[in-house]
């Protein structure tokens with residue numbers, strides 16, 4: 001099976017008059033490259049309705065399984081005014097390929113397990129205190145999740161919720177090779193390299209070192225993530241980690257969405 005892997009499409013922010021939509025270009029590649037499945041590791045858009053309509057379109061038009069975990073932007077309330085993030089979380093679960101609390105058996109040998117994951121500041125640099133990270137504001141910049149995402153629990157607790165949920169699902173899957181998907185970084189290899197004036201603080205909001213423990217403990221074969229707008233692959237102790245973020249147009253190498261998408265989309269053969 002050929003499985004396409006991509007993340008951080010930001011279809012709304014990347015819209016440009018006269019250019020194809022990111023989702024249409026992705027559908028085109030899925031068909032051209034004869035993919036048997038597609039995994040999107042979050043941040044489709046800044047609004048649950050737009051993200052869900054992209055997912056439904058991709059699934060319907062491609063006819064292949066489209067698997068997904070919401071990213072922090074998918075949970076944002078900026079445009080829809082939904083003040084309880086759990087409400088958005090449940091809306092995403094109405095999509096068949098949403099992995100939150102629902103592992104997906106690709107075939108007899110392979111299962112996909114995932115959820116958004118969250119950050120617990122363990123990716124941050126030690127010069128800052130826990131209280132400083134809790135403010136989610138430094139150097140005149142506010143981490144926008146503190147305004148637009150409202151779990152009603154602390155960042156540490158929401159990370160713990162997602163971690164425990166994932167561990168339970170991993171423990172229950174016994175006879176399959178596992179692809180584990182998070183939006184947040186699961187390994188510090190992918191955080192912004194130091195020294196960096198701003199990211200020495202903001203790396204704290206990229207993920208948690210704990211998720212890589214699950215890779216090791218359960219022999220996870222592939223670890224898929226997004227969020228940081230990098231395109232990197234890294235192998236450690238039998239887990240191949242893939243971060244394949246399309247990111248914002250201003251970060252692109254090409255003018256054409258199709259060319260950029262081809263650069264970004266990773267394909268694994270299982």
Ligand SMILES: [Fe+2]
Pocket residue numbers: 043071072073183226227228
């Ligand atoms: Fe993100």
